Amino acid sequence: MYLSRIKIENFRNFSDLDVALDGNIVVVGENRVGKSNLLYAIRLIFDPTLPDSARQLGLEDFWDGLGEPDEDDKIVVAVEIKDFDDDLDILAEMTDFRLDDDPETVRLTYEFRPRGDLEGSPASEDDYEFVCYGGESDTKTFGHAQRRRITMEVLPALRDAEGDLATWRRSPLRPLIESAFRGVERNELEEIKDAVQAATARLGDFEAVKELEEKLGTRFAEMSGPKQDIKPRLGFGATEATRLYRNIRLLIDDGQRAINDASLGSANIVFLTLKSLELQRQMNENLRDHTLLAIEEPEAHLHPHLQRSVYRDLFEDIGESTPLSILLTTHSPHIASVAPLRSLVLLKETANDGAVGHSTASIPLSEADEEDLARYLDVTRAEMMFARGIILVEGDAEKFLLPVLAETIGHPLDHAGITVCSVAGTNFKPYAKFLTALDIPFSIVTDWDPVEGKKPLAMNRALKLIAAMEHERTGEVPVEVVNELKELAKNANDFSDRCENFGVFTNTHTLEVDLFKDEDFTAEIIAVLREQKWSQERRNWIDGWEVDRDTLDVENYLKLIESVGKGRFAQRLASRIEGIEPPAYIKRAIEFVADRV
């Protein structure tokens, strides 16, 4: 089974959230945007450890923008589930909760609403009740019986993993040990007991220890009197055979040290390791059928490298072999980078409608597009998800130059939360779809790429891009827009002007050529080229171009830049162009995004 949709109405900072899901959920968004509230909403439905008193929400849990709730207002959390019929245990629990018009989808709903027998408007919290029901009729209630089998566990942010590991009652080690010891014969335990007793007896051989023990015993007896004397002793743990296993501690470094000597990060990994084994055990012993494991800000205490390796394992290996959905809230691009592409949910605050959400679950992507994107997100550490705006560019040259140029025109990118992302080529489409789906403002800066005797490459590229973006944005095939652009293609200027309305910005040739032709940049480019050692012939080329810009031989010019390396060239140039006004199309591309964040 997997969660396919979540809908939240009037709950805390959500007025009307409705996002498609694809099983695992990785919630990203700025601080205070309601990531934890989203998890809490899901807990209202699934978490068996949440008592009914907590499910009885309060008036303060209504969405702020609502004002005073009246008799028609209620808090609703609904999740939809698909693929629930592979596992017959899950099917048995869920089958009655199908949607009236769609037998392949199950819905579970939590509602906090004015009591059914109430006349008039609710006056206080006592006038409210909560109900958990499945399907479309609130008489089909569900409760602990279902939550016990399809269950949610929450590991809070910054938990005290070490402390939990050290206390027997809370330790995730406990159920595993208990389960393991169920199979051990009693008489074999007796042997260990004898050994522990012998070791304890040896303690007494040390005069100082013996002395301490005696002092302890005497003092206690004096304080308590003979009737309350509990006869305190020193030892290596209780020796009663049935409780022997409670002395077992998790050790590290091949048994040299106890877990409390481990770093915070290691303790967290140990904690997760034990937790995942425990999940496995509960599944194997048929104690539950599916687990929604929610971890708040799992990046706490974990080195970026470990974040990636731990969560990649959790998503890929454990998630595949265990009926497990992973729900994370995170600020970490490292974690987002290993999250399944379809799992991302981006929350954003709006001025009047509370927080809204966008997800990657239902973007139509080809398999190749999806692979590209996934690989890309991995490599760039998924910073795209954490930006307020994005400028998509073809390569490293733009990536180095744009921040400097933006600074010049008064739009420092870091300040505005805008990131320049290179797609390393011209395949912008999957990224454009992805950003459109997540409703992240973006522009695309791409070269015109003229071809002798044919249409410039940018035309077809831009047309397809805009069609895909509009399709994703509106949910419909944008026939009119496409026809309009095809008509405009007769005139290059008209065409590229119109494209700018959709956020696609083009030049007249390629970046380097356009810059050279911009007189403000020519001298700096010549200077960068001269930093390199060239043959006499090439030095002559450069000298000629310096004298007359218009003699630039594009082919030779690009040959030189290739041999410097496009990225290196841009980097060198970037250090020289501070304060120079950028070419108009780049200026507009930057402003397009800056205006929208």
Add this chain to the structure above:
Amino acid sequence: MSERALYLQAAESLRRNPGQWAAYDSHGHCVVLAGPGSGKTKTLTVKLARLLAEDVQEPRGVACITYNNECARELESRLAALGIEPGGRVFIGTVHSFSLTQIVLPYAKVAGLGLPDEFSVATQSERASALERAYRSVIDGPDNPQTWDFRMGNYRRAILNRNSPQWRERDPVLAALVEAFEDELRAMARIDFDDMPLLALRALRANEWLQRALLAKYPVLVVDEYQDLGRALHRMVLGFCFSAGMRLFAVGDPDQSIYGFNGARPDLLQQLSRRDDVETVHLRLNYRCGSRIVTGSRYALGKDRDYEAAEGANEGTIHFHPRTGNRDQQADDLFSSLLPDIRERLPDLRLADIAILYPSAPIGDAVASAAQNYGLPTIRTDKNSLYPRSSRLMRWLEQCAEWCCGGWRTGTPRFRTLMNDGQRIFSESLTAEGDVLLFQRRLLKTLWERRDSTVLLHWWLNEMRREAIAELIEGCRTLQDEGETLGAFIDRAAPDGDCAEMTLEQFAGRSEGKNCISLSTLHSAKGREFVVVIMFGMNDGTIPWHNQSNQRLVEWRRLFYVGFTRAKQELHMMYSANMPSPFVKEVEERLKADG
């Protein structure tokens, strides 16, 4: 003792009987062909407990389908003794309640059954008015429309697939009448009892996922009294068990199939037992009847069966009482001479150990009034009883009455039991948190304040209805008919009704275990047993009727056989000397020939 220990202990007693043990130890589909008194219910309940403990893991469960509410109750109480409470993982009920509560109610919308929103189950009077209107629009003849009900029911049950040419061709008038009748019901937002399995089948046929959904909930299907359950259930069983993958455990006895008029087909169970993928087990030891009665039963059935009395059984006796005089005189004779003889012979006999069985309810009227003349308490379980014995609501009220008549002091029945049963009966109305608690409070208060065995029943029932259950009945779509039954009975107990004098104690005395002679039709005696059975009115023309087809004749004979095999120790045949039933004659002659 843990549940596990209880059933394991009970299983030990099956070990001595190879058939019972084989059934208990079966692993795949299993059909148990069980002769009379062969311990089939015990085998079935212990097996069911084992399935729940060993084979079926939470959250999945077992569905157990049986012939009527009586049988369901019997199974429930036997399972309770093994520590298994129904509800949750265990469904126990009739084909109709299975169809309704497991398929039609939960899936009416998503399965596209096209039923009106908030439909409920029609009461008898609503059915009658729907039939009246349908008759007027389709036939509009001179008959009383209600006389068509029986034929209409048969037709609905006989041809399950409405899309088949057969449905329209075999009897176009009936087909049109049925359709008009169902439309009338739907217009009133009602379904009726016959609709339930038909709708369930239709839902299963149209939605592939539904079969799997039922498999998920109930990986094992247990069916009791298979021979009487008819074609709709058989069709469901074939789908569930031989295509979706449910495991079948079916119990029955084709020789005891007596509900042909309701669509029962004894050969369906035989077909199942002949399948290669089904293990068939025969239970042939009869623990109930004396050895002579077992022998006689072979002649009664007219077929050779290898049944034998269990070791240590008494001999048992069969008595023939040809009588002269009319039915009333013979009934009088039963109480003036026959019964005193029996009680003299068996001084420890309780009245509850005696049953008088007759072919039809009108004959029972004669027996009942004769019993009244002799001041003997009786309890009737045929359609002329005070109210249908199958009414769960009425049976529950009897129990409540018993609690008010001293049960509160002795703990029989326990209040907990009343609550549990009540909760199941009114489950549809008890959905919200706190509903159950409220019901418990009201019930306890109502009963506690009216715990006086001498009060008039009319008052008590009225109070009970108003204070504790009227609202609940209203909220239950499946309970409308029983609500009407209760209303009708309250009217009879009213000052101008025929039961005006009835006290709470008399009402309470009607519940199980009280010392009354049982009066029952042969049909209603199914599944029960008595030390002494008197078969009354065993005349030619009555059993069987004259001019019956061969097929019908076989079924009459099976009915005779069912009555015959209810007796443990003494079996008495009463009939008119000048026209004994041919079945009686044959038994008498063959027993004589044996010596």
